[in-house]
Amino acid sequence: QKEVEQNSGPLSVPEGAIASLNCTYSDRVSQSFFWYRQYSGKSPELIMSIYSNGDKEDGRFTAQLNKASQYVSLLIRDSQPSDSATYLCAVRYSGGYQKVTFGTGTKLQVIP
Amino acid sequence: GAGVSQSPSNKVTEKGKDVELRCDPISGHTALYWYRQSLGQGLEFLIYFQGNSAPDKSGLPSDRFSAERTGGSVSTLTIQRTQQEDSAVYLCASSHPELQGYDGYTFGSGTRLTVV
Numbered sequence: 017q018k019e020v021e022q023n024s025g026p027l028s029v030p031e032g033a034i035a036s037l038n039c040t041y042s043d044r045v046s047q048s049f050f051w052y053r054q055y056s057g058k059s060p061e062l063i064m065s066i067y068s069n070g071d072k073e074d075g076r077f078t079a080q081l082n083k084a085s086q087y088v089s090l091l092i093r094d095s096q097p098s099d100s101a102t103y104l105c106a107v108r109y110s111g112g113y114q115k116v117t118f119g120t121g122t123k124l125q126v127i128p
Numbered sequence: 129g130a131g132v133s134q135s136p137s138n139k140v141t142e143k144g145k146d147v148e149l150r151c152d153p154i155s156g157h158t159a160l161y162w163y164r165q166s167l168g169q170g171l172e173f174l175i176y177f178q179g180n181s182a183p184d185k186s187g188l189p190s191d192r193f194s195a196e197r198t199g200g201s202v203s204t205l206t207i208q209r210t211q212q213e214d215s216a217v218y219l220c221a222s223s224h225p226e227l228q229g230y231d232g233y234t235f236g237s238g239t240r241l242t243v244v
Contacts, residue, residue, distance in 0.1 A: 050232045059219055059235040060171070067228055104171070108231060115161070115184060116223075116233060120170040 020107050022119035031128050035092040039105030039119055042086070048108040049081055051090045054121065055101045064090065095126045130154075132236035134220050140242045141210055149205040149239045153222030160203050161223075161233065162195060164216040171219070177203060178225075210243045217241070 019042040029035045037051075048067055052060035066072045066079040066088065078091040088107075092099055102121040109117065133152040141147050153160050162174040173187040177197040188194070192211075197203040207214055217240050221233035 048228065048231055052233075059217075059238050060233075062232040062234065065229065065232050106233075108225070115173070115176050118171045 020105055020117050020119040022103075022105050022122045024120060025123040026125050027122055028125045028127055029095050031095060031097060031126055033095050035095045035099065035124055035126070037090040037092075037103050037105075037122050037124065039088045039090075040086055041088070041105075041107045041117075043107075043109055044083070044086065045110045046083070046086075046107050047110045048116075049079070049088045050106040050108075050116065051077075051079060051088075052104040052106060052118075053101045054104060060104055092124075095124075097126045097128050100124055100126045132220055132222050132234050134218075134236035134239050136239055137237065138240045138242075140244060143212060143243055144209055146206065146208045147210055147241065149207075149218050149220075149241070151203045151205070151220030151222075151236060153201065153203070153220070154234055155201075157222035157224050157230075157234075158200065159223045159225050160197055161221045162203070162205050163219045163221065165219060165238075166216045172216075174205070174218075207241075210241075212243045215241055215243045 021040050051064040053063050054060040064079040066081045072079045076093045080089045102123045104121045105119040106116045135150045160177040163171045176184040179200050192208045195205045217238045219238045221235045224230040
């Protein structure tokens with residue numbers, strides 16, 4: 017059973033701080049890694065994709081991938097109250113077909 | 129279309145009735161997925177379509193659930209003889225899994241199903 021694990025939180029950070037969200041996955045044969053943001057009562061929204069080891073930056077968001085450690089993280093710089101949401105980590109595994117496995121999400125609360 | 133479109137956005141039905149939920153994926157996306165999400169819970173996979181075929185329907189909770197996709201585009205999820213435990217938000221997503229950079233899911237806004 018391929019798994020994606022996240023701490024459910026809530027993770028509370030003060031406004032302006034860096035929020036660090038972490039995710040581990042169970043299978044080394046993995047291809048694509050995603051972070052989704054889900055506001056309460058809304059559907060998930062893709063915010064970052066990362067495919068190779070290292071960092072990928074997009075505005076205030078940085079995704080970090082370490083395949084050797086089977087670890088992917090999302091950093092949110094200068095956190096804003098509008099960043100308060102549940103963040104879902106997702107992994108597409110190689111082989112078979114292309115279904116993505118989702119973690120259960122980490123709830124982030126940014127305190128003004 | 130520009131995004132994944134789902135209809136209806138809300139559906140209230142009586143226990144025992146059949147319901148049909150519709151999903152219109154992004155044009156050109158070959159893969160389509162149905163998930164459901166109960167209040168405060170994670171995403172529960174239901175079924176995956178590649179083109180018009182469904183190589184993985186392992187998440188359908190019972191034989192009351194079925195889905196089809198026609199023309200490699202629109203999909204319909206049908207729930208027969210609805211039960212109260214079917215109440216949830218049903219989410220559809222599409223992707224183009226063969227293209228890196230387009231293989232992430234784009235979700236529709238969902239159908240909130242309430243069985244009374």
